[in-house]
Amino acid sequence: xxxxxxxxxxxxxxxxxxxxxxxxxxxxxxxxxxxxxxxxxxxxxxxxxxxxxxxxxxxxxxxxxxxxxxxxxxxxxxxxxxxxxxxxxxxxxxxxxxxxxxxxxxxxxxx
Amino acid sequence: xxxxxxxxxxxxxxxxxxxxxxxxxxxxxxxxxxxxxxxxxxxxxxxxxxxxxxxxxxxxxxxxxxxxxxxxxxxxxxxxxxxxxxxxxxxxxxxxxxxxxxxxxxxxxxx
Numbered sequence: 001x002x003x004x005x006x007x008x009x010x011x012x013x014x015x016x017x018x019x020x021x022x023x024x025x026x027x028x029x030x031x032x033x034x035x036x037x038x039x040x041x042x043x044x045x046x047x048x049x050x051x052x053x054x055x056x057x058x059x060x061x062x063x064x065x066x067x068x069x070x071x072x073x074x075x076x077x078x079x080x081x082x083x084x085x086x087x088x089x090x091x092x093x094x095x096x097x098x099x100x101x102x103x104x105x106x107x108x109x110x111x
Numbered sequence: 112x113x114x115x116x117x118x119x120x121x122x123x124x125x126x127x128x129x130x131x132x133x134x135x136x137x138x139x140x141x142x143x144x145x146x147x148x149x150x151x152x153x154x155x156x157x158x159x160x161x162x163x164x165x166x167x168x169x170x171x172x173x174x175x176x177x178x179x180x181x182x183x184x185x186x187x188x189x190x191x192x193x194x195x196x197x198x199x200x201x202x203x204x205x206x207x208x209x210x211x212x213x214x215x216x217x218x219x220x221x222x
């Protein structure tokens with residue numbers, strides 16, 4: 001069973017701080033990694049994808065990948081109350097066929 | 112910006128009845144997916160579809176489920192005889208490569 005593990009939270013950070021969200025995965029063959037944001041009652045919204053070791057930045061978001069440690073993270077700089085949502089880590093194996101999601105980490109940004 | 116659409120937004124049915132959930136993927140996408148999310152739980156992969164056939168399915172996707180692309184735009188999920196435990200949000204997604212974009216979902220309630 002290929003697993004994706006996340007701490008469900010909630011993770012509370014003050015407005016303007018850096019939020020750090022973490023994820024581990026079990027399948028060493030995984031090649032593609034994604035972060036989705038899901039507001040309560042809504043569908044997952046793709047934030048970022050990352051494929052190679054290191055950092056990838058997009059605006060206030062930075063994804064980090066370490067395949068040796070089977071670890072993916074998402075940093076959100078200058079956190080805003082509108083960032084309050086559940087952040088889903090997702091891992092793709094075997095081409096485009098299947099993505100396995102973690103339970104998601106609930107982020108609360110306190111004004 | 113193109114988006115995945117789903118109908119209906121909410122479907123209520125009696126146990127044992129058949130339901131069909133409909134999706135219109137993004138027009139130039141070639142890969143289509145169905146996921147479900149039981150309240151408070153993970154987003155779970157059901158099935159992927161490419162080139163008019165199922166490319167991968169999960170253990171959840173048993174004989175009660177089927178998918179079809181009846182024309183050039185729609186992608187459907189049929190549940191033949193609904194059970195109480197089928198109550199969930201059902202998300203359709205589509206992709207051009209491996210980045211999947213989700214529709215708003217259909218909330219299925221089985222009574």
